[in-house]
Amino acid sequence: MRRIFLALSLLMCSFGLLAQDYFPKNDGVKTENDNYTAFVNARIFATPTQIIDNGSLLIQNGKIIAVGTSVTIPANAILIDLEGKYIYPSFIDIYSDFGITKPKRNNNFNQRVQYGPSRKGYYWNDHITPEINAVEKLKFDDNKAKELVKAGFGTVNTHHQDGIIRGTSTLIALNVHEGNEKRILGDKVAQHFSFRKGNSSRQSYPTSLMGAMALIRQVYHDAKWYGNGGSETDDRSLEAFNRNKGLPQIFDAGSMANSLRADKIANEFGVNYILKGGGDEYARINEVKATNASYVLPLDFPKPYDVSDPISAAVVELKDMRHWNQAPTNAKVLAENGIPFAFTTAELKKVEDFKTNLMKAIDYGLSKTTALEALTTVPARLLGKSDQLGNLKKGAVANFLITSGDLFEKKTILYENWVQGNKNVINDIDLKDIRGNYDLNVAGEKYSMAITGEPSKPKIELKQDSIKIASKINYKNGWINIFFTPQNEKATEFIRLNAVTTASKNLSGRGTLTNGNDINWTAIWKTKEDQKEEENEKGGKDKNDLHEILPVTFPNTAYGLKQKARQENILFKNATVWTNERDGILQNSDVLIKNGKIAEIGKNLSASGARIIDASGKHLTTGIVDEHSHIAAAAINEGGHNSSAEVTIEDVVSDDDIDIFRNLAGGVTSIQILHGSANPIGGRSAIIKLKWGEAAENLLNPNADPFIKFALGENVKQSNWGDNNTSRFPQTRMGVEQVYVDYFQRAKAYDQKWKAYNDLSSKAKSRTNAPRYDIELAVLAQILNKERFISCHSYVQSEINMLMKVVERFNFNVNTFTHILEGYKVADKMAKHGVAGSTFSDWWAYKYEVNDAIPYNAAIMHSQGVLTAINSDSGEMSRRLNQEAAKSVKYGGVSEEDAWKFVTLNPAKMLHLDDKIGSIKVGKDADLVLWTDHPMSIYAKAEKTMIEGAIYYDLEKLPAMTNAIKKERNKLINMMLKAKNNGMKTQPAKKKKKEQLHCDSLIYQQ
Incomplete structure (x- = not known):
């Protein structure tokens, strides 16, 4: 008997939500209405590309039974004649928080931060919550549902928008007539990600974008290890994450740059994210296309800036002006490149703005078919619900719109939005649309009358002789009532007009003048051909109302390139060549560049097809290399833990940082972007070439060895962080030493465990669980194995000595001490250890631990045999490193050639790149700078800065670029x-201060 009951239960479940039929009903009669409803004589968009003229749509019990031109209508069907009307599938919003309470920000965030997890039995990081299911938090919001239904939506995919891994979403029909048992179409539909940690926890880590990326990677590794039985304890978060892997994975990136970063993670772990973008994908469309991802696009176009005040206008950045100009074309650009996308109402302050912005996208080139696909078939396909949603085919949910005509014409009226077979009236289907422009005649007085607004709630504008007249209109049940005060009349005296609508577009009726006399009046509808500034026949705006779209540059900001720089074969003639090799400085010499390499050096060279540059009286050097920089990065510190070896600056390289261009103008061609000094063990470095115009991934130097940032001093023990943030270990210099010893010991044990596992035979491995892969310890193990190299932020001699002794215990060396302002005190020990010193030229006394700094530091270290360089640690100083090098000639008597090596060959050696860059030698990369004068002169300017044979900065072209920017801004x-004059709302002009990031820059992610 129990088996029979179980079978019956399963059978009832197979009928889905109809299984509720056995519930008792005490609120009325029990007879179910199984009648059919047939919509006939309509133009039906079964899909965006399958259009049925004079078709019929048959529905029953919330489902589509049939659609076509020869549908058999059952005898008990309710027949609705839609002659001249259109039927479309209702819209789907794939990214929503509908019905989910927004988590409030923890008010204790600014108190002492939390470093450990707050939950037992779950993942160690509070911002990883894949176990959350939106369906369990859902509280259907009738008012919000009606707002979305009015905008054309029938279904939303909603989730808990808090945290980095956010759990699953639920798919819900916006059915205000029935309960959740009917309207929930899927309880676990997609798994959601973001780079923003949650508001509900005070847990500090991660504090940065790169920390969030590292954390997501670690979750993937941990989930695999956990799924293979590696853990002895239960973790509900990892269990849920593994269960959810088969669902669509939706990532809230929020910008084009972050979309590319998310895709980087996807590629590492074989995932295909659906990426919620930021509306700026057009700026790097080739890279966006290369992700092979589908996108979710918000339609929140920026408002124009209020630039009526010239002083205010001057502070608006060109890239922000461009985004206003170019954003409306974003969807069109994606469509032209074959990139699938869905639209969302997310980011909009008002849902009613959705159609306005959608129409704008169409006005700027998006096809109506693609627009409809982005609202119907594409989101349905991305969610794996094409059999239920996004179309009007047999078996699909009866979610559809009834309109007066083409959905994407401005004056088209949305009459009804049916959700699961339930009618929602938006506008009375029998209501006549009276909107338009009229010639109004009232007792011989002529007026111009424009009726706009919504069909059921029209607005009126009345003018006589171009003078606007205060007026009002009411329209209800087919009756029109207009009243206004004519010119030269008292405000209390009105002309009152009324009429009943007819089949004609013209209006006529009776009225009462201000003196009480009854009159007849007429309003003659003006055709579109007679109207100025009217919409064209396709429903778009008059072309004169659309602004010109300016071309994208690389990057899409001031001084961006119309075309990316390309390699050239170039012959520099008669230059003073600073070789940085045994040949020293060559006078009146030639250098030939071929295929991005230095091909020949000598006198009287010739090369067929090479462009000749006369360098007479000028100096040719290798490009400057900055060993310690913080430009071109979206984040510098991950301060949530005392070690952040798992993070990498490579994840947060910003290719549109104007400091790249400025550094090129200062002759810099390569930099090491270092993590900051928030913790003893910082993140991994990014070594890049300043290829202005290229995407972030193309800036990374593929020949670079891996480096990592360590730090000593006041910052790592949090002396400069403020009282509320000083709870993290270490608090003293002694503690800093113990952090190093502890982590190296742990990394050593971790490395031995993995080596032992990898030494097992295949048979033994099959019986043994692999150790847990820990990104942080794996990176530290690379250091122990001399596969990764340390650049250490340092100041005082005691700490410098300490770290050298610690690493010698583990049988490796520090690669570089950077800052190293007390290096002159321990230069002999540094030379013995084999560590390089990269220092400032003449900074001192800017904080307590720098009191003993002297400008002779570089000269003294150099004299003791320490490989010495001058670095910047500053976006401003970095473009003047040629002059910083000259200071070592003054302070310490270093030769000019050796001083020049402080910013070229020596930092190249520190970065293990001296086989490729740092000197002018045949076979090396053609990373060169042509200077107008002696390269260390304060009068010298970089005339041309070349990387691998492509000129990325040209002083001769700078005036034309500056003039073009001025014209474009104007x-x-x-x-x-x-x-603004056309009535568009504006946003205030605000100056965006560019933050110069340094070692101690802390950007907390909220």
Whole structure:
């Protein structure tokens, strides 16, 4: 008997939500209405590309039974004649928080931060919550549902928008007529990610974008290890994560740059994210296309800036002006490149703005078919629900719109939005649309009358002789009532008009003048051909109302390149060549560049097809190399833990940082972007070439050895962090030493465990669980194995000695001490250890631990045999490193050639790149700078800066670029002024201060 009951239960479940039929009903009669509803004589968009003219749609019990031109209508069907009307599938919003309470920010965040987890039995990081299921938090919001239904939506995919891994979403029909047992179409539909940690926890880690990326990677590794039986304890978060892996994976990136970063993780772990973008994908469309991902696009176009005040206008950045100009084309650009996408209402302050912005995207080139796909078939496909949603085919949910005509024409009326077979009236289907422009005649007085707004709630604008007249209109049940005060009349005296609508577009009726006399009046509808500034026949705006779209540059900001720099074969003639080799400085010499390499050096060279550059009276050097920089990065510190070896600056390289261009103008061609000094063991470095215009991944130097940042001093023991943030270990210099010893011991044990596992035979491995892969310890093990190299932030001699002794215990060396302002005190010990010193030229006394710094530091270290360099640690100083090198000639009598090596060959050696860069030698990369004068002169300017044979900065072209920027700004300002004059809402002009990141820059991610 129990088996029969179980079988019956399973059978009932197979009927889905209809299994509730056995519930008792005490609120009325029990007879179910199984009648059919048939919609006939309509133009039906079964899909965006399958259109049925004069078709019929048959529905029953919330499902589509049939659709086509020869549908058999059952006898008990309710027949609705839609002659001249259109039927479309209702919209789907794939990214929503509908019905989910927004988590409040923890008010204790600014108190002492939390370093450990707050939950037992779950993942160690509070911001990883894949176990959360939105369906369990859902509280259906009738008002919000009606707002979305009015905008054309029938279904939303909603989730808990808090944390980095956020759990699963639920798919819900916006059915205000029935309960969740009917409207929930899927309880666990997709798994959601973001780079933003949650508001509900005070747990500090991660504090940065790169920390979030590292954490996501670690979750993937841990989930695999856990799934293979590696853990002896239960972890509900990892169990849920593994269960959810088969669902669509939706990642809230929020910008084009972050989309590319998310895709980087996807590629590492064989995942295909659906990426929620930021509307700026057009700026790097080739890279976006290369992700092979689908996108979710918000339609939150920026408002034009209020640039009516010239002083205010001057502070708006060109890239922000461009984004206003170019953002409306984003969807069109993605479509042209074959990139699938869905639209979302996310980021909009008001849902009612959705259609306005959608129409704008269509006005700027997006096809109506693609727009409809982005709202129907694409989101349905991405969620794996194409059999249920996004179309009007047999068996699909009866979610559809009834309109007066083409959905994407501005004046088209949305009459009804049916959700699961339930009618939602948006506008009365029998209501006549009276909107338009009219010639109004009232007792011989002529007026111009424009009726706009919504069909059921029209607005009126009345003018006589171009003078606007205060007026009101009411429209209800087919009756029109208009009243206004004519010119030269008292405000209390009105002309009152009324009429009933007819089949004609013209209006006529009776009225009462201000003196009480009854009159007849008429309003003659003006055709579109007679109207100025009217919409064209396709429903788009008049072309004169659309602003010109300016071209994208690389990067899409001031001084961006119209075309990316390309390699050239170039012959420099008659230059003073600083070789940094045994040949020293060559006078009146030639250098030939071929295929990005230095091909020949000598006098009277010739090369067929090479462009000749006359370098007479000028100096040719190798490009400057900055060993310690913080430019071109979206984050510098991950301060959530005392070790952050798992993070990498390579994840957060910013290719549009104007400091790249400025550094090129200072002759810099390569830099090491270092993690900051928030913790003793920082993150991994990014060694890049300043290839202005290239995407972030193309800036990374593929020949570079891996490096990591360590730090000593006041910052790592949190002396400069403030009282509320000083709870983390270590608090003293002694503690800093113990952090190093502890982590190296742990990394050593970790490495031995993995080596032992890898030495097992295949048969033994099959019976043994692999050790847990820990990104942080794996990186530290690379250091122990001399596969990764340390660049250490340092100041005082005691700490410098300490770290050298610690690492010698583990049988490796520190590669470089950077800052190293007391290096002159221990230069002999540094030379013996084999560590390089990269220092400032003449910084001192800017904080307590620098009191003993002297400008002779570089000269003294150099004299003791220490490989010495001058670094910047500053976006401003970095473009003047040629002059910083000259200071060592003054302070210590270093020769000019050796001083020049402080910013070229020596830092190249520190970065293990001297076989490729750092000197002018045949076979090396053509990373060169042509200077107008002696390269260390304060009068010298970089005339041309070349990387691998491509000129990325050209002083001769700079005036033309600057002038073009001025003209472009003026054009954009005029466009914005025109938009404001046309009534478009504006945003205030605000200056965005560019933050110069340094070692101690802390950007907390919220």
